[in-house]
Amino acid sequence: MTNVTVRYDDLVELVGKPLSIEEFVDRITMMGSGHEATEGDLITFDIFPNRPDMYSIEGIARSLRGFLGLEVGPPKFKTQSGFVELRVDRSVEAVRPFGVGGVVRGIELEDESVASLVDLQERLHLTLGRRRRKVAIGIHDLDRVRPPFTYKGVPPTSVRFVPLGMAQEMDLKEILEKHEKGREYGPIVAGAPVYPIILDANDVVLSFPPVINGVVTQLTPDTRNLFIDVTGTDLQAIRTTLTILCAALAERGGTIETVSTVFADRRLVTPDLEPKIRIVDIERAKRLLGFTLTTEDAIGLLRLMRYDAHAQGTKIAVEIPAYRADILHDWDVFEDIGIAYGYDKTPPSLPRQLTIGEALPMGEFAKSLRALMIGYGYLEVMSLATSSPKLPLEGPTPAVIQNPVSEEFSVIRTGLLAGVLNMLRLNKHRELPQREFEIGDVVLHGTNVQQIAAASIHPKASFTEMKSLVL
Incomplete structure (x- = not known):
């Protein structure tokens, strides 16, 4: 379980409906998450690890708007095609082989949004990122650097820059030895023949993943356009992480702009917000859930959970939002139908089969x-x-x-x-x-x-x- 603390007024603003704290707690509980504590206007929720898209107040608000019927169906993010390019060099293949990028423009970094963004970044580092071993995130002020960006490996003493939290230039080896984050995350890359860095067109260092960003791209109250890099050892995990981050920033009014991520053997456009299609059998859902359900009912319930869905005979074509990394099986979709229907509305019943256990x-x-x-x-x-x-x-x-x-x-x-x-x-x-x-x-x-x-x-x-x- 991951604790997410939100401020009541901020939650009301993002949801768009002035529910009481008790009502928010009740609805979140009926969505399958838990309530940890309430202190003044701060509410702490326990979010299950299968819903990393709800590791922020923005993700929680997005889900609540659907569950409450305020905004059903898939969320409509403001998106546009971009010109920024991230080039992934072969030299990183032996250390952290994958990297993707995304841009979010027109974001207003107020205290609440900055705190939420930093908290989401760290929660994703700890969970999907396995403490940055699998996934590491860098968030930069895009206007202070010049694309295209290059993600490549370099010898540990060949590049110097000023890392966040320091006032003097250091090479990569010195950062691992002297910087707090270097001592904490350095073992992930220590011993590799090259260390990964991200440079702009003028060879300005944006990031030394998975350790620390450069001070040049540090976020300030004047930052309006963000470049997000996500690097790691699992391509699917880093793409999911990027999508979750961009979706959260879009909830704050940002416009998502795609980045062309260029590998030696392929080119990806990221973040990829296209939904995934899954065909599910409504009759099977009825047998498993235990209550009467028409195709129209199921489509309506799925839209409450922020899916889109269309009837195909006795089956339903379900469009799964790109930020939902947890939908791996038809039963995951059926579970969301049950949640939307309501745990509190499901009639209690005794088991149809009784068995007596015995030791093997x-x-x-x-x-x-x-x-x-x-x-x-x-x-x-x-x-x-x-x-x-x-x-x-x-x-x-x-x-x-x-x-x-x-x-x-x-x-x-x-x-x-x-x-x-x-x-x-x-x-x-x-x-x-x-x-x-x-x-x-x-x-x-x-x-x-x-x-x-x-x-x-x-x-x-x-x-x-x-x-x-x-x-």
Whole structure:
């Protein structure tokens, strides 16, 4: 869950209807999010991670206007084709291979909108961006630089600029060593042969992603036109992030202008605001939701959730807004129909099928093993299912996690012994004897397997002692 705090007066202005705080809380709750706290005129909502488009007051207001019936159907953003170009050089392929750009013009940066934009940027960094490892965002005053922009990799000491928060020029290596953000996010790129930067036509540095922007493009109260760069390791994630940011700024009156993002092998126009089409079966929706629903009813409910929809026989063609990154299956659409219909209107009913659960045989066997090991004087421990590929233990090749938090937790364990031995290492200052065991799942050749491991440490520990456990 992500907490989003909004000011009541700002929410009323963006929604366009003066509901009370209690009414806003009730409607947000019925939309599937939660209410965390209210302090004076500040309301904090809990937004589920499947709705990053609602990580800002602008996104919340957009959804509320539809849910309340004030503005149904897909939002109409002011858009225009642009001339700005972002060129992605092949030199970044080994470090952060993807980058896209967008422009928003005519924005008035008041205190409320600036605070909301910065908060949205950081929430997207933490969630979709995986703390900037997957996605990093830069927001710049477009009028202080000259396109086209170039995203490329350079040697760590070859470029100098003044980063935000500093008064003197520094090269990229110095930024990682001396700047607060460099020490925090530097490990993401440290060790790479080149570091990524974004330059304008005059070689002015806009950004050193994912670390820090340059002071030249810092936003001020006079800023009216924004250039947004989003870089990272996942093209779909950075495109979604850019769309969410541009949509939020459009809610503040900005005009979205497309940028031509040029790769070595293709050209993309971003942000891409074209809706995605999904054909759903209304009869299937009725069976799953459990209430009577005509095609016209479903279309009306979908429009409350900011979709557009059209009947196609017994099915419906649903136009999904580009900022909705969470719609992966027909059931996601059905869920939104249920939300629009109303949790509070759905008639309660008892389950049509009653079943009695029972333990699996393997679970019962593991339970018996635990009782035996505890009876032998062993203490049960539980280690992490992820581990490091550098552990000095022989065994099968482990399954590798695609986007690990760190190298220390980048593979799935293939055995339990390493975890048990690590527990002994962490407790070597404790008195002996120490006897530990673990029962849990490991992954071998793509299949979950349940194992047991045990270790005993004391002056008289021997092979005979361990052999006695299995005879």
